[in-house]
Amino acid sequence: MAMIEVKDLVKEFVVVRKKTGLSGAVKSLFLPDKAIVRGVDGLSFDIEQGDIVGYIGPNGAGKSTTIKMLTGILHPTEGEIRVCGFSPQKDRKAVVRQLGVVFGQRTQLYWDLRLGETFELLKRIYRIEDKPFKDTMDILNEVLRIQDFIDTPVRQLSLGQRMRGDLAASMIHDPTLLFLDEPTIGLDADAKHAIRQFILTMNRERKMTVVLTTHDLDDVEQLCSRLLVVNRGKLVEDGPLEAIVNKLAPHRLLVIELAEQVILPEHESARIIGKEGLKVWYQFDKSVITAADLIADLSGKLPIRDLSVQEPDIEDAIREVYRTTS
Ligand SMILES: Nc1ncnc2c1ncn2[C@@H]1O[C@H](COP(=O)(O)OP(=O)(O)OP(=O)(O)O)[C@@H](O)[C@H]1O
Numbered sequence: 001m002a003m004i005e006v007k008d009l010v011k012e013f014v015v016v017r018k019k020t021g022l023s024g025a026v027k028s029l030f031l032p033d034k035a036i037v038r039g040v041d042g043l044s045f046d047i048e049q050g051d052i053v054g055y056i057g058p059n060g061a062g063k064s065t066t067i068k069m070l071t072g073i074l075h076p077t078e079g080e081i082r083v084c085g086f087s088p089q090k091d092r093k094a095v096v097r098q099l100g101v102v103f104g105q106r107t108q109l110y111w112d113l114r115l116g117e118t119f120e121l122l123k124r125i126y127r128i129e130d131k132p133f134k135d136t137m138d139i140l141n142e143v144l145r146i147q148d149f150i151d152t153p154v155r156q157l158s159l160g161q162r163m164r165g166d167l168a169a170s171m172i173h174d175p176t177l178l179f180l181d182e183p184t185i186g187l188d189a190d191a192k193h194a195i196r197q198f199i200l201t202m203n204r205e206r207k208m209t210v211v212l213t214t215h216d217l218d219d220v221e222q223l224c225s226r227l228l229v230v231n232r233g234k235l236v237e238d239g240p241l242e243a244i245v246n247k248l249a250p251h252r253l254l255v256i257e258l259a260e261q262v263i264l265p266e267h268e269s270a271r272i273i274g275k276e277g278l279k280v281w282y283q284f285d286k287s288v289i290t291a292a293d294l295i296a297d298l299s300g301k302l303p304i305r306d307l308s309v310q311e312p313d314i315e316d317a318i319r320e321v322y323r324t325t326s
């Protein structure tokens, strides 16, 4: 059974538009001046248990709206959702028990409590026994190092500490599924590293399924086995990062530094796209010729001092997805 099943999901918002250039009397004739915005526009996908899925797309693509529907915060306008076999809207309690949710932009901790007190409170809310609570706290401590600030009131935590606290709080009831909406936003390299380690550890040790929304492509590269790319509320790509990059940016570059100036030979499977002093750039398609074969061919014809193969920029490839679908 899939952990998450989404079919033909739609979310419409009613927005009030301001009319300009009309007098109040004329305006009232046209009231109510409302427009419908489709935040999510016919999404279908399944997510299997144990996957770490990156849910990515440009601003306004519909990512947060999707997560809010999957977690039962918003009701879909149309479509079907099953999370752990339940409807997040109809069986909210059953679903919430299985879920951890963290919105990077907003804390779910209690401002006036110390972090440790917050965890104690959650332990009571979820009726968790001492032993599993301690086991969970031990793992969390190891990865997130929360012991260092467990007695600090939440309002005094730094952003990175607060984020670690939020992640820890989302794990107290040992969920099987974790939704993270921009968990690394605004954090320094150290905190990002801790959070990525945390995600990988929970996935490995507890088989936790993770759905991660992020604009940070290092998150994507280091964590996600699969990407769902959305734009304007629609799914535009689905697959492993490497496959998406290969599809959108099939070209590689072979950069050769010559030992001396020579007449450059053409190659049937590679194109010279640049030359500067003793440096030459050959562009080739990985599916047509391997880097090893190209190097072998050229090394017989050219005095090569040094060479390197450049992989495409992931960021460029992802930007390409947005560009071609907008
Ligand atoms: N409560 C709301 N009322 C009206 N429109 C909304 C509401 N929430 C979201 N939208 C609209 O739905 C679309 C999707 O928004 P959403 O917040 O899901 O985007 P996102 O992919 O999370 O973007 P970001 O990367 O900026 O967080 C946007 O056009 C947004 O303006």
Ligand SMILES: [Mg+2]
Pocket: 063, 064, 065
């Ligand atoms: Mg968002």
